[in-house]
Amino acid sequence: MAKAEATVEELVSMIERGELRLPEMQRQYVWRSTRVRDLLDSLYRGYPSGAILLWETDEKVALQDFAVSQTTHGYRSTRLLLDGQQRLTSLSAIIRGEPVTVRGRRRPIDILFNLDHPDQLSIVTEVEEHDADDEDTDEDDEAIGDHADSSEDELQKRFDKMTFVVSTRKLEQMPHWVRVSDVFRHDGDKTFLKQAGITGFDDPRYEKYSQRLAKLRGIRKYLYRMDVLERTLSYDEVTEIFVRVNSLGAKLRSSDLALAQITAKWRNSLKVFLDFQSECAKTGFDLELGLHLKNLIAFATGQSRFLTVGSLTLDVLQTAWKQACEGMVFALNFARSNLGIESPALLSSPFLLILIAYLGHARRFELSSSEARQLRHWALVANAKGRFSRGSSETILDQDLATIRSGGTMQDLIDRLRLQFGRLDITPDELEGRNRRSALFKTMFLAFRDAGAKDWRSNLAISLDHSGAQHKLQFHHVFPKAQLKHEYTPREADDIANLAFIGGRTNRAISDKLPLHYFPHLVDQHGMEPFAAQAIPTAPALLDLANYKVFLVERRARIAARLNEFLGTQAETKG
Structure with a gap:
């Protein structure tokens, strides 16, 4: 097995020219944008990033397409990428500034770079970002969204500690955040420095930001070690090597x-x-x-x-x-x-x-x-x-x-x-402490929809496939997290008995209002049915913030009854 080295820039060019191809045995591109973010952060800091495994062969091998575009090549032999596809595809998409194709759909990988990032590495793994602030969801997105009623200021402080983040519309508009692909496309710094408000050499940020932009572009020169399998190996032998290498490393x-x-x-x-x-x-x-x-x-x-x-x-x-x-x-x-x-x-x-x-x-x-x-x-x-x-x-x-x-x-x-x-059967105790990650949350949706649950303003039946941001289904905290955070833990606020299903526009209109304030108006307009369909008690005493835990107990009992009716387990409950 031969050893070689190549820069990120050279490897990306090999993909673009069609010199580097994917054998059929490889899995498809599966990385989320957050994984790309972490890869860029590692390369920016010069951390190790593994090796690349290639096989150069004259054998006619069944191929598959990269998730990024390639030109048709005229090379007599083919270089096949056996290990490193996720990394190189991600880097190719970022450096070339083109989307990746995943399951027949093209989606961009938009990563932002913080010109004003801290000098020291900050560990902020608790921050969860959404891939692309778009109405179109990617295959990893939740089917039922959540309208943020948590503190945006707190989230912004966490982002400011990071060097790279998955792009959001709000961050894109901030002067010290720049799109990574744009930096790779332009060798000059003028546009980015001007955007950051720097107008002259005497600005104390000028040198710091310029150095950081140069360091970011330096990722193109990051050197990967390549292991190249002998041309004499058969496809079956290479398949065995592929399986053994990935089995030992538990990479696949x-x-x-x-x-x-x-x-x-x-x-x-x-x-x-x-x-x-x-x-x-x-x-x-x-x-x-x-x-x-x-x-x-x-x-x-x-x-x-x-x-x-x-x-x-x-x-x-x-x-x-x-x-x-x-x-x-x-x-x-x-x-x-x-x-x-x-x-x-x-x-x-x-x-x-x-x-x-x-x-x-x-x-x-x-x-x-x-x-x-x-x-x-x-x-x-x-x-x-x-x-x-x-x-x-x-x-x-x-x-x-x-x-x-x-x-x-x-x-x-x-x-x-x-x-x-x-x-x-489902008991109220079984619901205690569960949240939206629970399997019971999915069954709640099915049971409520079966009972005729509708959005509280539009009267559209709850559904996963409504189009448009205003009607897209979201889960709603009956008692908003912003009101609960002073007396209850996030786990208590996210209790499954505090969640309901409504459209995005209705969720935003309610915002952080307490149910004691917004329920009466909705009941006057639509009656009790919208709340009964989602097993929500409406007695004023239960809607008081001071009685939040009493509300949870009562609603768990109602949810359990609704679930058992839907599942056909009522007889067992009574028996």
Whole structure:
């Protein structure tokens, strides 16, 4: 294995010219903007950033596209990037100032640089930034947003301690924040210094800011070590090296390593997988490729782990993929039509879809009305309780797959749920201390929507797919955090019993008003139904800030009752 070195600038040029390509075995570009921010911060400080692994070959290899554009090259041999794709794609997008293409959608990576950053490194990992202050959401964004009612001044102070941040409209307008891509596109400092209010050499900030801009551009000269695999190696050998290197370093998920092994046997299969992923996305289920691969393995082996993928023959893989696709189509249709789940954002774990896909195929897609009711009950309770999102999720999924494979009934699956959780109804105590990250929060949305919940001003039914910022669904703190922060912890303020679902415009109009002040007007206009649909008590005594904890107790009881009605677990609650 040869050793070499190349600067970031040289590597980016190699990508742009098409000299450096991606083999089919590689995973797609997956980095969030915050990861790019952290990479830039490390390179700016001269921290180590790993090595680059290449393979130069004359062999005809199945390729995939980079997330950034490339020109067609005329090189006789191809340099394939085996390790370093996420870093180099990010740097290419930033330095060239172009968006990345992720799952067929182009999105910018806008990172801002703080000309006035502290000299010492500040650790501010508690700051969570939103990718792009846009109405268009990226695949990592929350399906249900939150209108900030926390202190913007506090957040701004944290940002000011940082050197790089993901761009927001507010920060873009501040004179000492500059867009990183703009700095790379211009070698002169005049524009940026003028923006910062510097008009002459005698300004004490002139030299400091100029040095920092030069240091930022110096990232282009950052030197990466490259390990270059011998030209004589075969594709199968390189695949094995790729899997071993990434297994030892735990850099890739097991699904990424499985993809490398599958594509080594089934050449050009990545396009087949991506085409199906795209078809599912068109129906609202933009699922990770790894989930589809796990579904493939479940159909090929009857279990979900990737341990045996290397021993599967091409014929087995192709047959299982056809069955897996048929099963997944059934699962997505069942989720939408029978469960009311039209987005993966409403799933506590996408493993639920694999189980439904496998069961549908095992039953030849013929379910009696009784089985369909039982499957709905099982799926909603499993989703609400988080069956596949706690403990060893793959072990639990494998147990359920084994139950179906051995001819087990829907009642057997329900009994397994009861064995795991003890009881299948939701108790008020189970809601205590939960927040929007809980699986129960997603089920709350489903149950409230089923009860006819609407926005409190527009009367639009709550939905994940409303267009326009004013109608986009947000979760709302009934008692605003700004009013609670003096007497209660953030955890208490974010309690699931203090959350409701309304549109963005209504949320902003209410702002930090107490419910005792804004509820009466809404009740006069729309009656009690909008609040009853979301299990919100409206007795004036409960809406007083002094009785916040009493309000939470009462609402937990009402939410639990509504959830049990929706899940079909009322009989068990009474029994």
